[in-house]
Amino acid sequence: xxxxxxxxxxxxxxxxxxxxxxxxxxxxxxxxxxxxxxxxxxxxxxxxxxxxxxxxxxxxxxxxxxxxxxxxxxxxxxxxxxxxxxxxxxxxxxxxxxxxxxxxxxxxxxxxxxxxxxxxxxxxxxxxxxxxxxxxxxxxxxx
Numbered sequence: 001x002x003x004x005x006x007x008x009x010x011x012x013x014x015x016x017x018x019x020x021x022x023x024x025x026x027x028x029x030x031x032x033x034x035x036x037x038x039x040x041x042x043x044x045x046x047x048x049x050x051x052x053x054x055x056x057x058x059x060x061x062x063x064x065x066x067x068x069x070x071x072x073x074x075x076x077x078x079x080x081x082x083x084x085x086x087x088x089x090x091x092x093x094x095x096x097x098x099x100x101x102x103x104x105x106x107x108x109x110x111x112x113x114x115x116x117x118x119x120x121x122x123x124x125x126x127x128x129x130x131x132x133x134x135x136x137x138x139x140x141x142x143x
Contacts, residue, residue, distance in 0.1 A: 009114070010114045011116065013116070016059075020096045020098050020099065025085070039072075040074060047072060054068060
């Protein structure tokens with residue numbers, strides 16, 4: 001474990017909207033022609049409605065992604081299986097683009113301050129991180 005620099009400085013950086021600006025379900029939400037685009041946009045507006053508190057509960061890990069998807073009430077028809085939105089959320093979380101410039105600044109500043117990246121406690125992030133960790137090359141093992 002890295003030691004905290006003697007300066008006692010700590011820099012916190014949020015993931016959502018800071019280190020990554022990709023929205024949840026980016027592959028659907030950034031495609032105006034996707035068959036679920038409109039339903040998902042409406043559903044996400046409800047999720048992030050402060051009066052409903054769904055996003056807050058989800059980001060604290062108090063609601064699962066499946067519960068959030070159910071709250072959106074999206075009707076899946078045709079080629080879409082019941083778990084489509086859950087699978088797509090996990091895939092899109094794993095593919096989120098990062099702000100490389102900001103990561104470089106944080107890497108450099110680590111010599112003078114402890115850097116803390118705040119991620120949400122959402123199950124989709126936990127699965128993405130676990131998947132990424134399991135794919136890392138481990139020293140001494142053949143690829």
